Amino acid sequence: MTRWPATPASTGWLAGGSALLAALAAPILTGTGAGSTLAGVAGLLLVGVGLARRRAGAVSLGASGLFAGTLLGGVSGVGAPSVVTAAAATVVAWTAGRTSIQLRNEFGGVVTVRLEAVHVAGTTVLVGGAGALVLLPGLAPIQRSPLGLVLVVVGGVAVAAALAVE
Amino acid sequence: MTGTPAPIEVESGVEGTDRWRGLGAAAILAVALGLVTRRPALLLVAGMGLALVAYARVVAPPELPLSLSRTVQRPADDGDGRIGVEVAVEHTGTRTIPDLRLVDGVPSSLSVASGSPALATSLRPGETVHLSYAVEPREGSHEFGDAAAVARDVAGVVERRAVLAVDGREALAVSEASAIDPPAVRPPAARFAGGAATAPRAEGGVAFHGTREYRPGDDVGRIDWDRYARSRDLRTVEYDADRGTTIVIVVDARTPAACAPSPEDPTAVERSLTAAASLAAGVSTAGHRLGLVRLGPDPQWIAPSRGRAHERRVRETLAERPPFDGEHSAGFDWLTERLGGRVDLLVLSPLIDEPPARSATRLQATGTPVTLLSPDPTAEGTPGQRLARIEREQRIRSLRTAGVAVADWPPATAIERALRRLEGGR
Numbered sequence: 001m002t003r004w005p006a007t008p009a010s011t012g013w014l015a016g017g018s019a020l021l022a023a024l025a026a027p028i029l030t031g032t033g034a035g036s037t038l039a040g041v042a043g044l045l046l047v048g049v050g051l052a053r054r055r056a057g058a059v060s061l062g063a064s065g066l067f068a069g070t071l072l073g074g075v076s077g078v079g080a081p082s083v084v085t086a087a088a089a090t091v092v093a094w095t096a097g098r099t100s101i102q103l104r105n106e107f108g109g110v111v112t113v114r115l116e117a118v119h120v121a122g123t124t125v126l127v128g129g130a131g132a133l134v135l136l137p138g139l140a141p142i143q144r145s146p147l148g149l150v151l152v153v154v155g156g157v158a159v160a161a162a163l164a165v166e
Numbered sequence: 167m168t169g170t171p172a173p174i175e176v177e178s179g180v181e182g183t184d185r186w187r188g189l190g191a192a193a194i195l196a197v198a199l200g201l202v203t204r205r206p207a208l209l210l211v212a213g214m215g216l217a218l219v220a221y222a223r224v225v226a227p228p229e230l231p232l233s234l235s236r237t238v239q240r241p242a243d244d245g246d247g248r249i250g251v252e253v254a255v256e257h258t259g260t261r262t263i264p265d266l267r268l269v270d271g272v273p274s275s276l277s278v279a280s281g282s283p284a285l286a287t288s289l290r291p292g293e294t295v296h297l298s299y300a301v302e303p304r305e306g307s308h309e310f311g312d313a314a315a316v317a318r319d320v321a322g323v324v325e326r327r328a329v330l331a332v333d334g335r336e337a338l339a340v341s342e343a344s345a346i347d348p349p350a351v352r353p354p355a356a357r358f359a360g361g362a363a364t365a366p367r368a369e370g371g372v373a374f375h376g377t378r379e380y381r382p383g384d385d386v387g388r389i390d391w392d393r394y395a396r397s398r399d400l401r402t403v404e405y406d407a408d409r410g411t412t413i414v415i416v417v418d419a420r421t422p423a424a425c426a427p428s429p430e431d432p433t434a435v436e437r438s439l440t441a442a443a444s445l446a447a448g449v450s451t452a453g454h455r456l457g458l459v460r461l462g463p464d465p466q467w468i469a470p471s472r473g474r475a476h477e478r479r480v481r482e483t484l485a486e487r488p489p490f491d492g493e494h495s496a497g498f499d500w501l502t503e504r505l506g507g508r509v510d511l512l513v514l515s516p517l518i519d520e521p522p523a524r525s526a527t528r529l530q531a532t533g534t535p536v537t538l539l540s541p542d543p544t545a546e547g548t549p550g551q552r553l554a555r556i557e558r559e560q561r562i563r564s565l566r567t568a569g570v571a572v573a574d575w576p577p578a579t580a581i582e583r584a585l586r587r588l589e590g591g592r
Binding site for chain 1: 185186188189192195196199200203205206207208209210211213214215216217218220221264265266267282284285286287288320321322
């Protein structure tokens with residue numbers, strides 16, 4: 001199969017649009033209280049501004065706001081599926097948003113829609129899979145014990161520390 | 167994407183993109199907050215974060231099994247003179263590359279005028295994608311470089327960088343030769359009659375010749391309207407320039423012509439190409455229609471025409487150094503097959519063998535005016551070299567006897583001087 005470049009190019013629009021949609025989903029899912037809603041909306045706005053002005057830093061800051069809103073939603077008692085989905089949407093918004101900016105900065109005028117589609121779909125599947133991985137065990141009818149929880153936490157911290165160290 | 171592309175420096179290797187930098191810290195934050203507030207949902211968020219960090223640590227970027235080929239296209243005669251470049255990128259591997267970014271090695275001395283030398287796409291096995299762009303021609307020799315490629319995993323957290331060789335043309339030569347007035351090319355009849363040499367006149371500097379009866383198809387701009395207004399007699403103005411304004415420069419670049427008096431000297435082919443570039447500039451400046459033929463391996467035929475794009479195409483062809491040998495090599499028979507209509511031939515050949523002399527004599531005899539500029543490649547070091555020189559001098563005498571104007575061009579002699587001897591009848 002042979003492909004030729006198509007015109008005109010709207011570099012980064014698909015990834016940017018997907019990032020905005022994902023950023024919108026996070027506060028909707030977890031914005032039950034004033035704090036989580038405020039943090040989520042601020043994060044959404046920052047992501048939008050970052051996309052409009054091609055500022056990767058603003059998108060990362062916006063993703064931090066979305067994540068803060070997600071955590072606050074979790075603290076205020078929002079259900080695990082919503083919190084995990086909001087966190088997943090935050091990662092998608094962060095990743096796709098930065099990809100959009102990078103493509104526009106480095107490949108302006110080049111048709112990149114196929115790369116963006118594969119990237120957004122692939123990232124969504126990957127992050128969704130990770131979310132499903134942590135949610136599915138909760139559906140199993142098992143007895144929870146404080147010792148088990150402590151072991152899981154200690155193990156998680158150990159893994160995080162090992163992965164974070166170069 | 168236009169303008170001069172930024173220099174690309176890519177070191178081959180694999181490295182992370184830091185796309186998810188901070189994700190591990192966020193996961194630890196979620197764990198801490200979940201423990202303090204006793205919210206299991208936050209622990210699950212942390213678990214998801216850890217899973218993604220683990221993915222980023224273990225995932226390998228796609229390989230880059232790509233085959234690249236570059237094609238450089240000459241500008242069309244009626245185009246804007248830009249040089250088109252096309253690069254075909256074929257995926258020869260077995261796994262899809264979800265994120266492929268590639269930039270062709272555009273010479274840093276050239277600027278991209280349209281299109282883009284870059285692509286960003288995903289590529290399936292067996293698939294070919296093309297990138298095309300055009301560069302503004304600029305005097306000099308320009309070397310294309312390798313292409314820089316980056317492949318990333320689907321989430322873009324790790325990448326593989328590579329510099330890829332591109333098959334196809336690697337150099338682009340554009341020259342601006344100083345113009346030299348072409349020698350006057352005499353019609354055979356005038357020469358045999360001993361008449362004065364008359365150069366074909368340019369359209370821009372035409373001399374009035376007379377008028378004749380109008381014929382259908384005549385240019386409306388050449389109708390003598392004043393006369394028509396006076397007498398209703400429709401007549402067409404004729405200029406001297408109408409007798410012959412098409413000059414075809416023929417460069418003998420056959421393998422036998424690639425000889426020189428010594429290994430340090432330029433070959434006759436190289437001297438001919440250099441002289442042809444100056445003569446072509448002079449022909450164009452004078453307003454004549456210009457054609458070009460390059461004989462030998464990889465023969466070139468550019469039909470007579472005018473215009474900047476045409477002149478640029480001629481310059482580029484003359485700036486190329488033809489291969490010394492090749493499967494398809496054209497001789498003077500190939501030339502005579504392509505000549506049609508009234509043209510004046512300006513042949514550059516060392517006359518080191520018989521075919522050019524034989525063809526020039528035949529063409530002159532059949533009504534095609536021929537002028538020969540012959541770079542002398544002979545030497546006197548050995549008996550064989552002296553014999554070759556004697557044979558060449560004999561050919562030149564025979565050609566002059568047959569009415570062909572021949573300018574013998576010794577080494578280390580300015581071309582203008584050789585042409586002045588021609589004008590002087592020597």
